[in-house]
Amino acid sequence: xxxxxxxxxxxxxxxxxxxxxxxxxxxxxxxxxxxxxxxxxxxxxxxxxxxxxxxxxxxxxxxxxxxxxxxxxxxxxxxxxxxxxxxxxxxxxxxxxxxxxxxxxxxxxxxxxxxxxxxxxxxxxxxxxxxxxxxxxxxxxxxxxxxxxxxxxxxxxxxxxxxxxxxxxxxxxxxxxxxxxxxxxxxxxxxxxxxxxxxxxxxxxxxxxxxxxxxxxxxxxxxxxxxxxxxxxxxxxxxxxxxxxxxxxxxxxxxxxxxxxxxxxxxxxxxxxxxxxxxxxxxxxxxxxxxxxxxxxxxxxxx
Ligand SMILES: [Zn+2]
Numbered sequence: 001x002x003x004x005x006x007x008x009x010x011x012x013x014x015x016x017x018x019x020x021x022x023x024x025x026x027x028x029x030x031x032x033x034x035x036x037x038x039x040x041x042x043x044x045x046x047x048x049x050x051x052x053x054x055x056x057x058x059x060x061x062x063x064x065x066x067x068x069x070x071x072x073x074x075x076x077x078x079x080x081x082x083x084x085x086x087x088x089x090x091x092x093x094x095x096x097x098x099x100x101x102x103x104x105x106x107x108x109x110x111x112x113x114x115x116x117x118x119x120x121x122x123x124x125x126x127x128x129x130x131x132x133x134x135x136x137x138x139x140x141x142x143x144x145x146x147x148x149x150x151x152x153x154x155x156x157x158x159x160x161x162x163x164x165x166x167x168x169x170x171x172x173x174x175x176x177x178x179x180x181x182x183x184x185x186x187x188x189x190x191x192x193x194x195x196x197x198x199x200x201x202x203x204x205x206x207x208x209x210x211x212x213x214x215x216x217x218x219x220x221x222x223x224x225x226x227x228x229x230x231x232x233x234x235x236x237x238x239x240x241x242x243x244x245x246x247x248x249x250x251x252x253x254x255x256x257x258x259x260x261x262x263x264x265x266x267x268x269x270x271x272x273x274x275x276x277x278x279x280x281x282x283x284x285x286x287x288x289x290x291x292x293x294x295x296x297x298x299x300x301x302x303x
Contacts, residue, residue: 020189022239022269024120024147024157025201032160032204032289036229039288043231043281053232053284058099061290066134067107069178070145072116077109079144079178086182090192091199094266094276098283100290102140102199108132117146118175120157130170137164138294140202141173142195144181155180156194158201161293174198191272200267204289205282207269208262209236223250227257228267232281234259236268243274 043053067084071077088104095102110132118125133141147154156176162168179186180194206229209222222228223237237249240263247261263270264277278286 020153020155020186022155022189022194023197023201023207024154025160025198026120026157028160028206029162031163032293033229035204035289035292036206036285037226039285040226040229040231043284047231053280055098055280055283058283058287061100061287063100063102064105064135064139065102065142066105066139067142067144068132069107069109070115070118070128070143071109071111072113074109074111076116077111079181081107083181083183084144087192087195090182091196094196094278095199098278098280099287100203100283105135105139115145117148118143119149120147120154126167126170129173133170133173137161137169137172138290140199143173143175144178145175147175147177155186155189156198158198160201161204161289163293172202174202188271188273193266193272193275196266196275200278200282200286203286204293205230205267205286207239208233208265208267209239209269228282230279230281230285231257232279233257233262233265233267236261239269240274241269241271243270 046052065088069077069079069084084107085104088102091102110128114124115128118128129141129143132143135141147157154177156174158174159168159172161172164172174195176194176198177186178184180189180192182190182192184190184192207222208228210228211222223235227233227235235250235257240247240261244261244263247263248259249261250258262268262279264274265282266275266278267282268275
């Protein structure tokens with residue numbers, strides 16, 4: 001029994017291969033997966049007709065961004081406004097060339113025992129987010145605070161866009177640890193790329209190592225089938241750590257998405273200094289999903 005227990009509890013450490021958890025975003029729902037499958041077919045047909053996704057064809061989209069800092073006390077809030085502005089600048093350097101601009105609308109700060117951390121999938125998470133959420137479903141609510149119950153070392157997580165109920169609307173957000181901000185305290189993850197990655201999920205993108213048949217976090221094999229459903233991100237079997245130039249984990253099969261692993265892609269797990277791009281196919285997909293799920297009139301005003 002003890003042996004079994006150690007196997008079970010040993011599994012996350014083996015899977016993560018590190019003390020930190022890069023991303024705690026949960027599995028996407030079947031509706032979002034279905035939209036990816038359908039759009040991948042459209043992309044494929046367009047490419048047969050000679051129409052590739054190009055950055056200069058994307059619409060210009062401005063996303064209102066509401067930042068919420070939470071901490072157990074004002075003394076524990078060590079996130080100055082300048083650091084938040086730096087983070088927004090990092091986000092815009094990654095996204096603006098693809099048509100998305102994130103506009104910092106305001107910053108709220110909440111202190112006290114009830115605001116000491118956000119623990120995913122708890123009543124307290126819903127309480128915190130319900131109290132602070134602003135804007136419509138097309139607007140980004142961006143939380144900066146400790147994540148989890150103190151054991152996880154989670155750097156960030158996001159919700160995916162979906163067809164919304166009231167709770168889904170309230171929970172809709174990106175959450176990051178303050179140590180991941182530019183000039184933050186978490187070594188190797190202190191250039192602001194965690195926020196860029198999580199906003200990728202918020203826009204509907206999957207990990208580059210996504211196994212379409214498995215859950216989104218780390219399990220399964222990203223070499224299989226359609227991976228992340230985006231044609232121009234080469235297949236990748238598992239997350240990249242550090243910056244393993246030349247890594248190629250899906251060789252020798254008949255994939256259409258051949259090529260070296262996309263270790264510089266923001267939707268991988270590499271160190272912040274290694275992450276510097278999205279593919280045009282990913283951003284074409286993000287625009288379609290933003291339009292369908294976040295600007296759709298049935299979804300936008302649930303507040
Ligand atoms: Zn992620």
